[in-house]
Amino acid sequence: MQEAMINKAKQLLADGTVNRVMGWKRGEFVYDITPAVFETAEEIDADFVCDDFTAANVSKYLVKESRKEGKILAFLKPCDTYSFNQLVKEHRIVRENVYVVGIPGGPKLDAEKIKAKGITGILCVKNENGTLKIDTLYGEETMPYYEAILGKCETCKSRKHVVYDELIGEEGEVITAEDSGRFDMVEKLENMTAQERYDFWREQLSKCIRCNACRNVCPACTCENCVFDNPASGISNKAAADSFEENMFHIIRAFHVAGRCTDCGECSRVCPQNIPLHLLNRKFIKDINAFYGEYQAGEDTTSRAPLNNYDKDDCEPSIVHERGVE
Amino acid sequence: MLRIPVAKSDELFAAIASQQTLYLPADRKDGQAEYRKWEEGVKLSSRLNTVRSAKDFFFPQTENLAEFRMEGKKIEVIDIRKESEDFVIFGVRACDARSFTILDKVYLVDPVDTFYQTRREHGTVVTMACTRPAETCFCQTFGIDPTEPEGDVSCWSDGSYYYFRANTDKGQKFLDSLSSLLEDGDTAALEETKAKTKEILSKLPLAKVSTENFGGDKLNEYFRSEKWGELSESCLGCGTCTFVCPTCQCYDIRDFDTGHGIQRFRCWDSCMYSDFTKMAHGNPRLTQLERFRQRFMHKLVYFPANNNGEFGCVGCGRCLSKCPISMNIVKVMKALEEK
Numbered sequence: 001m002q003e004a005m006i007n008k009a010k011q012l013l014a015d016g017t018v019n020r021v022m023g024w025k026r027g028e029f030v031y032d033i034t035p036a037v038f039e040t041a042e043e044i045d046a047d048f049v050c051d052d053f054t055a056a057n058v059s060k061y062l063v064k065e066s067r068k069e070g071k072i073l074a075f076l077k078p079c080d081t082y083s084f085n086q087l088v089k090e091h092r093i094v095r096e097n098v099y100v101v102g103i104p105g106g107p108k109l110d111a112e113k114i115k116a117k118g119i120t121g122i123l124c125v126k127n128e129n130g131t132l133k134i135d136t137l138y139g140e141e142t143m144p145y146y147e148a149i150l151g152k153c154e155t156c157k158s159r160k161h162v163v164y165d166e167l168i169g170e171e172g173e174v175i176t177a178e179d180s181g182r183f184d185m186v187e188k189l190e191n192m193t194a195q196e197r198y199d200f201w202r203e204q205l206s207k208c209i210r211c212n213a214c215r216n217v218c219p220a221c222t223c224e225n226c227v228f229d230n231p232a233s234g235i236s237n238k239a240a241a242d243s244f245e246e247n248m249f250h251i252i253r254a255f256h257v258a259g260r261c262t263d264c265g266e267c268s269r270v271c272p273q274n275i276p277l278h279l280l281n282r283k284f285i286k287d288i289n290a291f292y293g294e295y296q297a298g299e300d301t302t303s304r305a306p307l308n309n310y311d312k313d314d315c316e317p318s319i320v321h322e323r324g325v326e
Numbered sequence: 327m328l329r330i331p332v333a334k335s336d337e338l339f340a341a342i343a344s345q346q347t348l349y350l351p352a353d354r355k356d357g358q359a360e361y362r363k364w365e366e367g368v369k370l371s372s373r374l375n376t377v378r379s380a381k382d383f384f385f386p387q388t389e390n391l392a393e394f395r396m397e398g399k400k401i402e403v404i405d406i407r408k409e410s411e412d413f414v415i416f417g418v419r420a421c422d423a424r425s426f427t428i429l430d431k432v433y434l435v436d437p438v439d440t441f442y443q444t445r446r447e448h449g450t451v452v453t454m455a456c457t458r459p460a461e462t463c464f465c466q467t468f469g470i471d472p473t474e475p476e477g478d479v480s481c482w483s484d485g486s487y488y489y490f491r492a493n494t495d496k497g498q499k500f501l502d503s504l505s506s507l508l509e510d511g512d513t514a515a516l517e518e519t520k521a522k523t524k525e526i527l528s529k530l531p532l533a534k535v536s537t538e539n540f541g542g543d544k545l546n547e548y549f550r551s552e553k554w555g556e557l558s559e560s561c562l563g564c565g566t567c568t569f570v571c572p573t574c575q576c577y578d579i580r581d582f583d584t585g586h587g588i589q590r591f592r593c594w595d596s597c598m599y600s601d602f603t604k605m606a607h608g609n610p611r612l613t614q615l616e617r618f619r620q621r622f623m624h625k626l627v628y629f630p631a632n633n634n635g636e637f638g639c640v641g642c643g644r645c646l647s648k649c650p651i652s653m654n655i656v657k658v659m660k661a662l663e664e665k
Contacts, residue, residue, distance in 0.1 A: 112647075116356065116357025118373075209565075211568075238596075274358060
């Protein structure tokens with residue numbers, strides 16, 4: 001796959017279709033891959049990588065990149081295409097300045113999950129028939145491949161690209177919620193008592209170090225100046241003034257991206273404290289599906305989103321009271 | 327050397343905790359480690375390091391400094407400082423232990439930061455020598471030997487025993503208080519463990535990263551380097567690197583209206599943030615390129631320029647494993663060195 005992508009990138013650069021390529025650059029180790037823009041065939045030959053660890057969704061970078069001179073080639077996994085579409089819909093990406101090549105998705109691997117097994121000194125990681133063979137400074141280690149799969153790939157929602165100019169590899173299908181198990185954990189949380197649910201979130205959110213990585217990586221968070229960074233907003237803060245404030249930050253953010261979050265899973269992927277932030281967003285997605293009919297943000301660029309629309313059949317606000325009180 | 331069987335560690339921790347509050351790295355459910363207050367049942371983590379560094383003990387993320395109460399035109403300033411308690415941090419790695427020396431150079435010089443100073447005085451640091459360094463480790467680059475950690479007390483383990491050596495008066499007092507538990511013993515097995523660790527250390531992928539081409543005299547060359555654009559291109563502008571970093575030391579002071587008065591607190595700041603060093607006239611660093619450059623110039627050029635060549639990094643590797651886009655100080659050093 002990597003070779004086909006490199007060839008495609010070099011071809012499109014050579015024939016002038018694009019003048020830059022958005023992809024991933026290899027790092028010091030097998031897993032520390034950086035999203036990068038390549039401008040020449042030499043740079044691509046030297047550093048371009050697409051493998052088990054190229055999990056980063058590069059769609060958000062295209063907000064800035066698509067406003068530069070010339071067209072940029074972007075390699076997008078199925079999940080990334082939903083973010084891309086949503087950003088086009090919100091007039092954040094200039095569509096005609098991006099040449100989208102759809103590439104197969106994951107599952108991608110999570111180095112943290114390998115390390116959590118106590119495996120350290122990681123030099124090389126290979127999947128051999130469902131067993132991950134890990135070459136380390138302390139000898140070879142093995143673990144089941146599926147246990148190292150990145151959280152967002154475990155509940156993959158689609159192998160279909162919702163936007164592309166060209167595809168490499170075969171097109172896949174949308175995966176139903178039943179098959180992906182995407183809402184299983186949300187249901188588990190819904191079935192908890194209020195106290196249990198509160199305790200769950202307190203334990204998770206109290207780990208927050210307020211680094212803002214979740215917000216800054218989020219393709220739905222593209223405000224020029226976030227209220228939390230803007231002293232004129234009256235609610236800007238860099239740290240919690242009391243122990244409950246971290247919860248508010250995440251809950252407000254989840255509200256703000258409701259109906260626009262495509263469930264790309266980047267928030268949880270980048271969280272240094274492994275907080276399952278995507279569950280907040282999934283709760284909104286699940287509720288929107290239940291109240292307004294199935295809706296997938298980013299599926300298209302033209303439809304009106306349920307929360308931006310009005311319909312006489314919309315559920316009444318009283319639903320909050322009916323469902324919210326135990 | 328004084329030692330105690332690893333099997334008796336619960337007894338050891340109980341004895342320490344009976345005198346002072348004891349904090350040590352413990353495993354979380356998600357497989358990562360964090361410093362936790364010891365109580366019965368808490369086990370010392372076997373992970374190499376905690377997600378958050380040990381600097382939190384001396385320089386917490388948020389801290390209230392003072393309160394103000396206003397009545398008409400009268401402002402009352404209330405000193406809210408409480409008496410600090412003695413505490414022990416057990417299991418600090420050599421990198422984090424060195425970070426305290428770096429923080430001291432910032433906070434214990436004139437004008438002394440008395441909030442920091444008080445905590446330093448009340449804290450006893452018991453380090454733990456490394457036996458399984460990770461691929462992300464490069465403390466040796468900064469002259470740190472993880473098999474000979476600093477601290478008030480150095481501790482080693484060979485798997486069967488914990489060995490202790492006091493390095494300061496405070497450390498000696500700490501070991502004296504545990505004398506009934508510790509026995510003098512032979513260190514042959516420990517020396518073997520150290521030798522094995524040293525062999526791994528020489529094979530670490532980052533073992534050859536050197537500070538040779540960095541320091542105060544590189545200011546103009548690196549500040550003007552054309553590499554910053556490419557290096558900072560994908561930076562998200564989040565604060566992960568600065569907040570997991572044991573040596574990042576910048577903070578912001580804010581006033582918070584509680585409704586009943588004003589609470590003045592300080593909190594960690596990040597040079598990666600858009601309002602960092604924002605002043606009345608505006609912001610001197612308008613794009614992520616300048617913010618990104620600031621962080622690495624500070625550690626590799628400005629800090630050594632002001633501190634007799636000492637660098638502002640200890641090679642703990644946290645930023646290497648935690649940066650969402652995997653951009654870090656090692657990649658920056660390598661890129662700047664390329665002509």
